[in-house]
Each structure stands twice: as structure tokens, then as C-alpha cells.
Amino acid sequence: MSDRTLYTPSRRGKVQAWGRSPEEGTEKWEREMSCGQTASSPVPRCSPQAAVAREDSGGSQRVLLRGIFAVGKQSCDVQLTESRLVWRPILPERPLGEDLNLNHQQKEEFLDLKDMFAVKMKRRCCAGKHKGGTLLGITIFICLRKGHNKLKDSAIDLGNTSEDHCDVWFKKLKEILNGFPHRPKYLKIIINPHSHKREATSVYSEEVEPLFKLADIQTDVTITEYEGHALCLLKEFNLQEFDGVVCVGGDGFTNEVAHGLLLRAQLDARGSTGSVFNPVKASLPLGIIPAGSTNITAYTLHGVKHPVTAALHIIMGHFQPVDVCTFSTNDRLLRFGFSSMFGFGSRALALAEKNRWMPSSQRRDFAVLRTLAKLKSENCTLSFLTVSSTPQVSKPDKRKKKNEQIHKVDNSEQWQSMKGNFLNVSIMAIPCLCSMAPRGLAPNTKLNDGTMALIVVRNTSHAEFVKHLKRYASFQNQFDFSFVETYSVQEVKLCPSTNGVCERDYEGGNKDLQALSTEAIFPWNVDGDLMEVASEVHIRLHPQLINLYGGIIEELEESKIKCSCL
Numbered sequence: 001m002s003d004r005t006l007y008t009p010s011r012r013g014k015v016q017a018w019g020r021s022p023e024e025g026t027e028k029w030e031r032e033m034s035c036g037q038t039a040s041s042p043v044p045r046c047s048p049q050a051a052v053a054r055e056d057s058g059g060s061q062r063v064l065l066r067g068i069f070a071v072g073k074q075s076c077d078v079q080l081t082e083s084r085l086v087w088r089p090i091l092p093e094r095p096l097g098e099d100l101n102l103n104h105q106q107k108e109e110f111l112d113l114k115d116m117f118a119v120k121m122k123r124r125c126c127a128g129k130h131k132g133g134t135l136l137g138i139t140i141f142i143c144l145r146k147g148h149n150k151l152k153d154s155a156i157d158l159g160n161t162s163e164d165h166c167d168v169w170f171k172k173l174k175e176i177l178n179g180f181p182h183r184p185k186y187l188k189i190i191i192n193p194h195s196h197k198r199e200a201t202s203v204y205s206e207e208v209e210p211l212f213k214l215a216d217i218q219t220d221v222t223i224t225e226y227e228g229h230a231l232c233l234l235k236e237f238n239l240q241e242f243d244g245v246v247c248v249g250g251d252g253f254t255n256e257v258a259h260g261l262l263l264r265a266q267l268d269a270r271g272s273t274g275s276v277f278n279p280v281k282a283s284l285p286l287g288i289i290p291a292g293s294t295n296i297t298a299y300t301l302h303g304v305k306h307p308v309t310a311a312l313h314i315i316m317g318h319f320q321p322v323d324v325c326t327f328s329t330n331d332r333l334l335r336f337g338f339s340s341m342f343g344f345g346s347r348a349l350a351l352a353e354k355n356r357w358m359p360s361s362q363r364r365d366f367a368v369l370r371t372l373a374k375l376k377s378e379n380c381t382l383s384f385l386t387v388s389s390t391p392q393v394s395k396p397d398k399r400k401k402k403n404e405q406i407h408k409v410d411n412s413e414q415w416q417s418m419k420g421n422f423l424n425v426s427i428m429a430i431p432c433l434c435s436m437a438p439r440g441l442a443p444n445t446k447l448n449d450g451t452m453a454l455i456v457v458r459n460t461s462h463a464e465f466v467k468h469l470k471r472y473a474s475f476q477n478q479f480d481f482s483f484v485e486t487y488s489v490q491e492v493k494l495c496p497s498t499n500g501v502c503e504r505d506y507e508g509g510n511k512d513l514q515a516l517s518t519e520a521i522f523p524w525n526v527d528g529d530l531m532e533v534a535s536e537v538h539i540r541l542h543p544q545l546i547n548l549y550g551g552i553i554e555e556l557e558e559s560k561i562k563c564s565c566l
């Protein structure tokens with residue numbers, strides 16, 4: 001309809017748009033009202049009998065309620081249909097001969113009810129009283145897009161001082177709100193108070209909790225006391241009464257919570273965590289509030305590191321199934337995770353962990369620079385099951401050594417293997433977006449496309465490797481190097497060699513085998529968390545194993561943040 005416009009708070013100055021903290025906003029709003037500063041202009045009254053369901057003459061939408069409210073400074077004819085709230089200013093009748101076109105300038109505005117996440121009765125705050133106060137109308141809280149993947153909360157006031165009238169509207173709006181499927185009512189919140197600069201607790205209490213309260217979401221909050229606390233909790237806690245779990249922290253903590261949820265699902269389904277198996281899906285969706293020094297999983301889900309956006313996705317019940325990997329060794333499950341790196345990425349993490357006393361950003365830069373300075377390749381054997389049998393090699397590498405050639409192994413046609421020296425091997429089930437890699441560390445996979453990206457960086461010069469790393473921040477193809485190969489895979493087995501011997505290949509005596517497993521422990525970077533394993537690691541993809549709160553994100557622009565240390 002040409003004369004209808006979607007409500008946006010920026011276009012309508014008065015219609016209240018709240019600031020950072022809605023809770024703070026409520027208090028302020030009540031205080032302002034008690035001083036009589038923002039009272040709506042003439043507040044019309046309307047009897048509840050006027051509120052009847054009837055067919056909208058202008059469209060097919062059934063009108064559920066119709067009444068008069070003050071919106072901004074104008075009295076408006078407001079209609080509630082099954083999917084929208086529509087309002088049009090009521091204009092005084094003009095004497096004949098006056099410009100009739102003026103009427104057309106008063107456009108109808110609307111908001112989609114699917115964007116609404118809370119409704120409250122608005123009352124004038126009385127000094128000393130916490131409850132009650134003169135009724136001013138109804139406030140509807142909505143979730144709006146705020147450019148580049150960000151969401152923000154906003155509010156619209158419908159002014160009317162009739163208790164009966166507002167009560168009818170309030171109940172109907174509440175009924176509509178309660179009818180949205182997937183919106184959580186009760187959440188288990190787990191906070192890592194040590195994330196980044198120890199701000200996870202304040203991020204939750206200042207930016208997230210007020211929104212959950214506004215949306216009438218009940219919460220049960222645990223602030224972890226030690227590493228592994230979240231895992232213990234998730235293994236034993238009665239999760240049945242919850243609609244979802246929310247973790248507040250960085251990537252390492254997200255991994256611990258996702259792992260805990262998935263482990264719990266296996267325990268519930270079969271009484272053990274099992275070995276290599278077909279895992280069952282996590283029973284509850286997981287929300288991730290970014291508050292860590294690295295927030296790649298949250299960034300990949302939301303396209304931005306913004307706790308309010310993450311909270312609003314949870315409130316609105318936006319979630320999607322996401323692929324997960326299992327990491328196992330000798331048929332024993334090590335953990336669940338979304339992404340992993342072996343080589344440069346894991347060595348840098350291991351060095352950063354050794355220097356935990358440093359502030360987190362310095363620690364990361366220091367570790368990257370030191371690992372680059374001592375750049376070293378890993379000799380290992382890689383076997384992988386490709387999705388299509390054709391490898392997506394970026395360019396044929398004429399310098400490839402004989403023992404690095406791809407050749408088919410095992411009985412299956414699709415299993416391939418390569419042996420050689422690799423600077424880094426990434427195995428990622430999700431694209432792993434971050435501010436420094438806006439297209440992702442693995443743009444060749446999606447959140448739930450049933451494939452993992454295997455990115456193999458062969459041995460090359462220091463300068464060429466840095467060039468490859470720098471490409472992640474740009475829109476140039478970071479894989480367009482002769483020493484980089486990418487594959488879409490479903491399984492990977494990576495066996496590091498010690499003195500050229502891979503444990504899997506070893507057929508010697510026990511003594512040497514013992515030496516092999518005790519002396520050489522290899523670091524893995526699993527979702528930013530350090531995992532140390534001596535033997536072959538088997539990584540399998542499990543499509544859509546967990547639901548994560550988050551929306552469909554827009555493509556990001558080229559990174560403006562360059563890595564400070566490269």
C-alpha cells in the first residue's frame with residue numbers, strides 16, 4: 001500500500017526509542033513522566049466496547065482491535081491486525097475549499113508484530129511508590145535492524161489513560177506475544193567471570209539481563225568458579241525445565257558449554273559418552289553472548305560482536321541448526337567443537353597459554369609474532385574423506401615433493417591422503433568470521449552445509465606465508481597461492497610424525513612406541529581452546545547437531561581492522 005510506511009523510530013522523533021539499557025530507560029522514563037515532561041498530548045479515551053474485531057476495508061488483514069491512542073504528539077486511529085499494528089493521525093475536518101491534499105500527507109504507519117518482543121502498561125511514577133501510579137498508556141518494545149547485522153531495541157508509546165481500554169489492548173498484545181513459537185521463557189545462563197578483561201559479568205548485567213527482564217524471560221544464572229565448571233554443571237544439572245542455555249564469554253568458554261551440552265545429550269540418550277559414534281542432537285539451543293578476547297563463534301552467528309544483538313536474537317527465538325565436529329583419538333571422544341587448527345594456529349595458542357600473565361591482546365600479538373619468527377612446519381600424514389572426489393586445489397604446485405603427492409588410500413574411492421611438511425592445517429565446520437577476517441577463516445564452508453573446510457598450507461617461505469595471512473583481512477582470495485589447498489570434507493585423520501614416524505604406521509617394539517607417545521604431545525587449537533594430543537586425531541563432521549541462536553547475516557565489508565602484528 002503506497003501510503004503506508006514501516007515505522008522507524010528515527011523518522012518519528014517523539015516515539016520513544018530507548019537507549020543502551022532498557023532497565024535504566026524504564027526508570028528514567030518513569031521519572032520523566034512523574035515530572036510531567038513527556039506527557040502525551042491530548043490523550044483520547046475510548047471505551048473497550050469500541051474495540052471489536054472486524055474486516056479491514058482496505059485490505060485482507062482481519063482487524064482484531066481498533067481504538068484511539070496518542071502516538072507521539074498526535075491522536076491516532078490505531079488498528080491491531082493479525083500481523084501488524086497500524087496507526088494514522090486523526091485530522092480535524094477541514095472547511096470546504098481547503099486543500100484536500102493535506103490529508104494525504106498524514107501517512108499511515110505500521111509495525112510488524114513479529115518484531116515486537118515486550119508490552120508493558122506505562123504508568124506515571126509516584127514518589128516513594130514502586131507500583132501503581134496513574135496510567136499513561138501502553139508501551140510496545142520492538143527489535144529493529146540497525147545496519148550491518150546489528151539489532152537494537154526500541155519502543156513505541158500508545159497513550160491512553162483508560163484502564164479498561166488499555167487492559168483489552170495489553171491482554172491481546174500479550175496473547176500475540178505468547179503465540180510466537182521458539183521464543184524462550186526460561187533460560188540457563190552460564191557466565192565466565194574471567195573472560196577477556198573480566199567484563200563478562202557486567203556485559204550480562206548491563207546489556208543483556210535488562211532485555212531478558214523486559215521480555216519476561218526467567219533466568220537461572222551460574223557464574224563459573226573454575227575452568228571446567230560449566231562442563232560439570234551441564235553434565236549433572238536438570239536441564240528439562242529450560243528452553244535454552246546461554247553462555248557469556250569468549251570462544252574457549254563457548255566451546256566448553258557447547259561440548260557440555262552435546263556430551264549431556266549423549267549421556268541422556270545412551271548412558272555414556274561413547275567412542276566414535278553417531279551423536280544425538282543437543283536437546284536445547286545455545287545462545288552466545290560475546291564477552292571474550294576472541295569471539296569467532298558469536299561473530300560467525302551474528303555477523304558482529306555485539307551483546308545486544310546476540311541477546312535480541314535469543315529473545316526473538318531466531319536459531320538455526322549448526323554443523324559440529326567430533327575430535328577423537330583411538331576411537332575415544334576427546335571433544336565436540338566447531339573448528340580446529342594444527343600447526344601455526346595451535347603453536348601460537350600454546351605459546352599464548354604459557355604467557356597467561358600478559359594482557360590478552362598483547363598475549364595474542366606476542367604469540368603470533370614469536371610463532372612467526374620461529375616458523376616451523378609439521379611433518380604429518382593427512383587422510384581425508386572428500387565430499388566430491390575432485391580436490392579443489394587452487395593451483396598445481398610444481399614444486400611439490402614426491403611424498404607430498406595426493407594418492408588414494410583405503411578401500412573407499414573418496415579417501416585421499418597426503419604426507420609432508422605443513423605450516424598449518426585448518427579443519428572448520430563453520431566459516432569462522434572475525435573482525436580481522438570478515439569473509440571468515442574458512443569462507444568455503446557454511447554454518448550448516450554438511451561439509452567441513454580442510455585448508456592445508458604447505459611449507460613455504462616466511463614472506464609468502466605472511467602474504468597469505470594478510471589476505472584474510474582483505475577480499476583477495478587468501479587461498480590463491482600455490483602452497484595452499486582447500487577441500488570440502490566430511491572426515492579427516494591427522495597423524496603427526498615424530499622423527500618421521502607416524503604412530504599409526506608404527507610397527508616397532510613397545511619401548512619405542514612408548515617413547516613416541518610420551519615425548520611428543522601436539523597442541524591443537526579447538527575453537528580457541530588448547531587441546532594436547534599425542535596420537536592421531538580423527539575429526540568427523542556431524543551435520544546440524546546443535547541449534548545456535550542467531551540470524552541470517554549480511555555479507556561483511558572488507559576489514560578495516562588490520563592485524564596489528566602483521
Ligand SMILES: Nc1ncnc2c1ncn2[C@@H]1O[C@H](COP(=O)(O)OP(=O)(O)OP(=O)(O)O)[C@@H](O)[C@H]1O
Nearest residue numbers: 195196224225226227249250251252253292293294
Ligand atoms: N571461573 C573460571 N576461572 C578460570 N577459567 C575459567 C572459568 N570459567 C571458565 N574458564 C575457562 O576460561 C577459558 C577462556 O575463557 P573465554 O574463552 O571465555 O575467554 P577469552 O578471554 O576469550 O579467552 P582467553 O582468556 O583464552 O583469551 C575457557 O577455556 C573456560 O573454560
